[in-house]
Amino acid sequence: MSCLFCRIVDGEIPATVVHETKTTVAFRDIRPKAPVHVLVIPREHVPNAVDLTGEQLGDLFAAAKEVAEAEGVSETGYRLVFNTGPDSGQEVFHAHLHVLGGRKL
Numbered sequence: 657m658s659c660l661f662c663r664i665v666d667g668e669i670p671a672t673v674v675h676e677t678k679t680t681v682a683f684r685d686i687r688p689k690a691p692v693h694v695l696v697i698p699r700e701h702v703p704n705a706v707d708l709t710g711e712q713l714g715d716l717f718a719a720a721k722e723v724a725e726a727e728g729v730s731e732t733g734y735r736l737v738f739n740t741g742p743d744s745g746q747e748v749f750h751a752h753l754h755v756l757g758g759r760k761l
């Protein structure tokens with residue numbers, strides 16, 4: 657499998673994993689745009705966020721909430737972003753939820 661994020665899920669490419677569930681993995685973005693910048697992804701390969709099932713979306717948001725709590729940004733607030741398609745700047749075509757916080761955005 658050549659997908660970068662599938663390889664992170666499989667442990668073939670190192671990443672700083674901060675949270676895991678049966679269906680999701682969360683790890684630090686390699687080029688953080690904020691003091692807290694974590695990517696939450698489904699273990700299953702789905703190219704775009706809009707193609708995720710309701711259950712997968714629920715799992716990603718539940719994981720993002722726990723990541724925000726663990727990172728200490730629950731009270732200060734954070735931004736949740738899905739980039740979808742070329743004009744959004746999406747680089748990696750394995751759905752991922754950005755969790756950004758730790759400064760005024």
Ligand code: 5GP
Pocket residue numbers: 660671672683684685686687688695738739745746747748749
């Ligand atoms: P996108 O632009 O597709 O929404 O976001 C992809 C994100 O993945 C970018 O913020 C980028 O910095 C991050 N990224 C790209 N390659 C790697 C990598 O090998 N490891 C990690 N941890 N993050 C990566």
Ligand code: ZN
Pocket residue numbers: 659660661662663700701702749750
């Ligand atoms: Zn993938």
